[in-house]
Amino acid sequence: MPITTVHVNRYYLEPRMNWASFYAVISGVNRHSTGIGRVWLSVLFIFRLLVLVVAAESVWGDEKAHFTCNTQQPGCNSVCYDHFFPISHIRLWALQLIMVSSPALLVAMHVAHRRHLDKKLYRRTGRGSPKELEQLKLQKMKITGALWWTYIISLLFRVLFESAFMYLFYRIYPGYKMFRLVKCDSYPCPNTVDCFVSRPTEKTVFTVFMLAVSGVCILLNITEVVFLVARATSQHLNNSKDSPLGAWITQKLFSY
């Protein structure tokens, strides 16, 4: 998806700020990711965002309207719903998607900063023609040096946010299975009333699916970290004559 952030903002914006614009901003980062990073982004958008918007939101659409308690006492429905569903699954997943995608912005900012420095250098060395600056904009940035560290940190934050949300999910809704019937006795319910959840099986299916995809995303991020570290290490080893770190690693490996 070779599009820069600026152009996407101008041309692909819909009248409402919605997931499409969010997608546009995040996919701008895609060009500077590794292959695994692009796979992660596709998994994120196809299996999580799309499923959330197209399917899950309609499954959870009537969660409150059809949460029925076996009582005519006004207010009992509301209170029991609030007791058993402090925060809806849909909102948790939306927040998770937003938080998990935000470290990518760190990388985008670093790339923009590097480009700015490159532009300055080009201008100073007399290559400041608009054509050459355009070319610079389209060039893919190599993940080396400080950008490598920013990228690794962004990956670690992604793993951290995903795990934090999965843990939060487990704490709020232990067991991952959606119950059909809950028993509630909060005020103003007159006694212990039966309350029935709407579409529990369908919700269980989607919950398991979203959690599985979250797990896959965590694995992809960990694989990407390992890949980047391995690549950097092998580059150092290959250039061990130039790099003191490479020489040190080679020496340690061959001394055992």
Add this chain to the structure above:
Amino acid sequence: MNWGTLYTQLTGVNRHSTSLGKIWLSVLFIFRVSVLVVAAETVWSDEQADFVCNTLQPGCENVCYDHFFPISHVRLWCLQLIFASTPPLLVAMYVAHRRHEDKRGILCASRSRAKQEEDLESLRKRRLPITGALWWVYAASLLFRLLFEAVFMYALYAIYDGVWLPRLVRCEEVPCPNEVDCFVSRPTEKTVFTVFMAAASGACMVLNVAELAYLVAKAATRGPARRGVRKGQADYAAKDKGLLQMMRNETLMASSSSV
């Protein structure tokens, strides 16, 4: 709510901001506007329909809802976001004004048409340094942003007595026959989002303060001599480094072609 238009306007301003300003814009749109649109609006969607009072008296629910929720959280946040986003437009207007002046300068100067076109193109693409009058406009916009954010956060706190939404409120407005119990819909989820939006607001305020401190520090280290006042059209144009460089190149080329 047409956030898309606001987004387009603000990304245009983004080019003339400092790096902290760019981070502020991202935090604003990702953690505030998109959370508001994607999540918060659905949580508050049934706030009046599901506000239930333990009475059959007609009108009691309406009156009690209006008493406890004079202005909905979602509307307060929308207003806050709109007000907090408008000071950068001040900066955009000033930049447009400066550009217009520079353009006039280029058109008045007696050069060939092709050179004029080139100068105008580079003028459009050039990023203005934050010095002189632009510095003051930018600093004023930061102060206004801070002011608006603080006022809205205070308003939210004052109207709702904090961030926590109760499950049950007791109401005795006319026409309710006595003190009735009224139940708020989804109070826990609303509290979570209120805390989240308050935290994001706080983060934006911290970024604004940091940006202001950075601008002041930059101006202080630059020294009073370079914080110039507009003297005349020629001096004014010459202070712009890019334009100065172009004029230099031109004189060099003119002198080389005459040799």
